[in-house]
Amino acid sequence: MRIEFKRSGGFAPIPLRLHLDTESLPEADAQELIGLIAAADFFHLPASIQPPAGSADRFQYEITVEGPAGRHTVRTSDAVGRDELQRLLSRLTVLAKARRTAGPS
Secondary structure, three states: EEEEEEEEEEOOOEEEEEEHHHHHHOOHHHHHHHHHHHHHHHHHOEEEEEOOOOOOOEEEEEEEEEEEOEEEEEEEEOOOOOOHHHHHHHHHHHHHHHHHHHOOO
16 A cells, blocks of 8 residues: 655644555554554545634645555545544654654665
C-alpha cells in the first residue's frame, strides 16, 4: 500500500510531507498503518471533510492511499471529529516528523 501524506497550515506554517510504501516498513509498522486505514474506513470517506466554522490556524491534511481497494484522496483538518481518522493523522504526522529529522534516506 502506498501512502502520500501532506500537512500544511497551523500557527507556523511549516509543511510536512511523507511518501511511503508499507512494503518497505517493518511488518509491525505496516500492519499498524493498514489497521488504522481500515479502522478509519478510509476508502469510504468523502474526498473533502470540512472543518467546523471558526477553525482558523488549524492544520490541513491531504492523504492519498493506493492499494488493492484502489486509490483515494481525503482532504481534512485537525478539527475533524472522527477519532479513527485522528489516530491515522497522528501516526502519519509522527512518521513524517521522524523521517524529516532523520533526513533523506
